[in-house]
Amino acid sequence: MNENALTTVCRAIADPAMTDKFRSVLPPSVSLDRFTRVTITAIQQNPAVLDADRQTLYSACVNAASRGLMPDGKEGALSVFNTKVNSEWVKKVQFMPMVEGIVKEMAKAGVKAYAVSVYQNDEIDFWNDETGQHVKHKPIVFGERGERIGALAVATDADGRTYVEAMDLDELARVMAKSRSKDKEGNPVGPWRDSPERMEQKTVLHRVRKRVPIIGHDDIVEHMQQDEAADYDTGEPDAAASAPIADVVAQQPAAQATPKKRPRGLQAVVEQATHDDAESVPNDDDRTSDGEVF
Secondary structure: OOHHHHHHHHHHHHOHHHHHHHHHHOOOOOOHHHHHHHHHHHHHHOHHHHHOOHHHHHHHHHHHHHHOOOOOOOOEEEEEEEEEEOOEEEEEEEEEEOHHHHHHHHHHOOOEEEEEEEEOOOEEEEEEEOOEEEEEEEOOOOOOOOOEEEEEEEEEOOOOOEEEEEEEHHHHHHHHOOEOOEOOOOOEOOHHHHOHHHHHHHHHHHHHHHHOOOOOOHHHHHHHHHHHHHHEOOOOOOOHHHOOOOOOOOOOOOOOOOOOOOOOHHHHHHHHHHHOOHHHOOOOOOOOOOOOOO
């Protein structure tokens, strides 16, 4: 890991110009200080983003802030993709919502939703009636659940109508084959390799939320479309990854000598990033920046 790059980026994220940008787009319910801390931690724990186009990294952070989602690996993640630009492959960063983030955004539109993995010994019952589709899922809490056989997602709109999506492993495998999270040999990397259950749950959530009427929340609908285009190889240009923002941190000036004080708040986080060695960051020899990092 390039310690100089890590220090520069962490200082950039904590820079007043960048935090002002976060403040201008963060929902009132999300703490600026917490968002900034979580973002710095995410960068520390995912050094692959330091090798990507720096402008797209900052854009991805602002995108996360605008959606009110934390890049903490639960609500969302800062993911690196190889993107072809003028016949050359360039590493770009995108913010990718995860299961909790998708559920959180749907809740903003008045839609309650959840997704779960289904195992062979779980008890499943589906039915339809005038209020929509329904499912009763009774997992084995204690005991052998058997092999994982699929995933399901349930959404309930503001009028109480319910929607269910269920996919078996064969269907999910076909979706995974379209994922952009692959190495050069075409093998799954990132969360599809490390946390397949979470990605399967995310897949059924993608499907069910496309069926739920979302009125008066054009931003959420737009996010849905961007997320699927980013998750899967559709052959379309990746506009989200290259959306520009103000270049507030292109060149960080050298730090001026100041009287030493005990670091506080965000400065403590930045200084910690400066002094942490590579062993303090999880190291996965198989990690690749060709795909999404969970």
